[in-house]
Amino acid sequence: MTAEASPRPADRITVHNPRDGRIVGEVPVTRPQLVVAAADRARVAFAEWASMTHAERRPHLRAFTRTVLRRMDDIAETICSETGKHAGDAMAEVTAALTAMDFTARHAIKLLRPKRGGSWPFPSTRGWMEFHPIGVAGVISPANYPFYLTMLATIQALGAGCTVVLKPSELTPRSGALVASLATEAGLPEGVVTVVYGYGETGAALVEAVDVVAFTGSTETGKRVAAQAAETLKPVVLELGGKDAMIVLEDADVRNAARAAVTFGMFNAGQTCTAVERVYVVDEVYDEFVAEALRATGKLNAGDGDGADIGPMIDPAQIAIVEAHMADALAKGATVLEGGARRDTGFGIFYEPTLLVDVDHTMQVMRDETFGPVLPVMRVPDEAAAVRMANDSRYGLHGSVWTKDKRRAERVAAAMSTGTVAINDHMVNFFFPSIRLGGINDSGIGGLLGEDGLKAFCRHKSITQARMMPTTKLMGGWLPRRVGPRYWKLLARALFAWRR
Numbered sequence: 001m002t003a004e005a006s007p008r009p010a011d012r013i014t015v016h017n018p019r020d021g022r023i024v025g026e027v028p029v030t031r032p033q034l035v036v037a038a039a040d041r042a043r044v045a046f047a048e049w050a051s052m053t054h055a056e057r058r059p060h061l062r063a064f065t066r067t068v069l070r071r072m073d074d075i076a077e078t079i080c081s082e083t084g085k086h087a088g089d090a091m092a093e094v095t096a097a098l099t100a101m102d103f104t105a106r107h108a109i110k111l112l113r114p115k116r117g118g119s120w121p122f123p124s125t126r127g128w129m130e131f132h133p134i135g136v137a138g139v140i141s142p143a144n145y146p147f148y149l150t151m152l153a154t155i156q157a158l159g160a161g162c163t164v165v166l167k168p169s170e171l172t173p174r175s176g177a178l179v180a181s182l183a184t185e186a187g188l189p190e191g192v193v194t195v196v197y198g199y200g201e202t203g204a205a206l207v208e209a210v211d212v213v214a215f216t217g218s219t220e221t222g223k224r225v226a227a228q229a230a231e232t233l234k235p236v237v238l239e240l241g242g243k244d245a246m247i248v249l250e251d252a253d254v255r256n257a258a259r260a261a262v263t264f265g266m267f268n269a270g271q272t273c274t275a276v277e278r279v280y281v282v283d284e285v286y287d288e289f290v291a292e293a294l295r296a297t298g299k300l301n302a303g304d305g306d307g308a309d310i311g312p313m314i315d316p317a318q319i320a321i322v323e324a325h326m327a328d329a330l331a332k333g334a335t336v337l338e339g340g341a342r343r344d345t346g347f348g349i350f351y352e353p354t355l356l357v358d359v360d361h362t363m364q365v366m367r368d369e370t371f372g373p374v375l376p377v378m379r380v381p382d383e384a385a386a387v388r389m390a391n392d393s394r395y396g397l398h399g400s401v402w403t404k405d406k407r408r409a410e411r412v413a414a415a416m417s418t419g420t421v422a423i424n425d426h427m428v429n430f431f432f433p434s435i436r437l438g439g440i441n442d443s444g445i446g447g448l449l450g451e452d453g454l455k456a457f458c459r460h461k462s463i464t465q466a467r468m469m470p471t472t473k474l475m476g477g478w479l480p481r482r483v484g485p486r487y488w489k490l491l492a493r494a495l496f497a498w499r500r
Helices: 032-051 054-070 072-083 087-111 148-160 173-185 200-209 219-230 254-270 283-298 316-331 383-390 406-415 450-455 485-496
Strands: 012-016 023-028 115-117 125-133 136-140 163-167 193-195 212-216 236-239 245-248 278-282 335-338 342-345 348-351 354-357 374-380 398-402 420-423 458-466
Touching: 012 173, 023 072, 023 173, 032 125, 032 136, 032 163, 032 193, 032 200, 054 072, 054 087, 054 148, 054 173, 072 087, 072 173, 087 148, 087 450, 136 148, 136 200, 148 163, 148 173, 148 212, 148 450, 163 173, 163 200, 173 193, 200 219, 212 219, 219 236, 245 254, 245 383, 254 283, 254 374, 254 398, 278 283, 278 383, 283 335, 283 354, 283 374, 316 342, 316 348, 316 354, 316 374, 374 383, 383 406, 398 406, 406 420, 450 458
Parallel strands: 136 163, 136 212, 163 193, 212 236, 245 278, 245 398, 278 374, 354 374, 398 420
Antiparallel strands: 012 023, 115 125, 125 458, 335 354, 342 348
């Protein structure tokens, strides 16, 4: 790990376990001038890393993967100490990181090889596209999945041939720093992965200093990142907030759909960008769905014990947003069937798993990202209404549709205004390594995972090569001019008029 930070004791971040308030560590804040120095060193390392072929980088990526696999227990322990999440959830997070690492190590060579283009109507010319690493990538990650979301962008940037300077959340800096220290332990060249620490000032300095930015976090902060990057036309990948909708149709497996809604609405205390944040259930099965969801919610518990299903809110400020959404909903006629209150256990702040009905789109809980363990369920008359209401959102990250009819499911999925959709499942796209994860509208720009995730860190270069006499000369295009408009009109008809 290369840590660039101010040595002054006063400029340090103290890290607490949100379950009980214990101090679990501290890190130094990186001042802007040292962020620039870190990026400069990463740019020096880029010269070596980018000069390698994909085949030469692959052993490094595989060693990185093996190191993370060997250190899973230590990584999960660090995640738990900073987030307070359940040990099983922390281990699932590490496993998800490994899926992205393994995919990148195995497939970067194939996905980033030059792509040949068609030659029609230029038979004497061949063309192809190459993918070259952009340079130094800045990775800014949040606290809800501090290891996975840091590793996700980092491993794809490395696979593309970029070097990385990462800034983890100020709430979970040690989990993010593990990515850099494990890269060093795995034998990656010095300076290929560097970590800096801090708040907004550090993040702004990082955006300024690097060549491409991958930011995961709130929509509001993401817009500021995009505006700053736009000043130098710097490419960005923004994975932002969501208000992800679940649609349950009358021919769905209602019990499975209800249990999935509760599971993926409450998982990680609802602190997941692709969590179920609102549910639209067709009238015919609404009562059955609510009854099943109530049974499932009633079995959950929130607290700091080892047997708790729901851990604490990682960011104390988030509990205020959850409570504001709940107060607004109740004032406008919503009904709480289960939960609906915070639970303080000393230092830790927990919110009870909450099932909410009698909701509508006048309520914040149906329009703005709650990011807590609250599941609002709305009755709709039919499929068309469900799709219309699901699409009535400024967000567009993820959604799911539940039906036993395959063709119907695919039709509804295509109609949903989101970057990703799951059929008879939810949130799996967040961990699925071979296809793009990214949103539309206020949920982001670009995407990670899959081929697009790798190419987000590449400059795309198109090349053509004349295999014989240049096409422009053959077609009479060289000056001095030898052909007129009638020639081009006849040529166009010869080339294209016969196509139907």
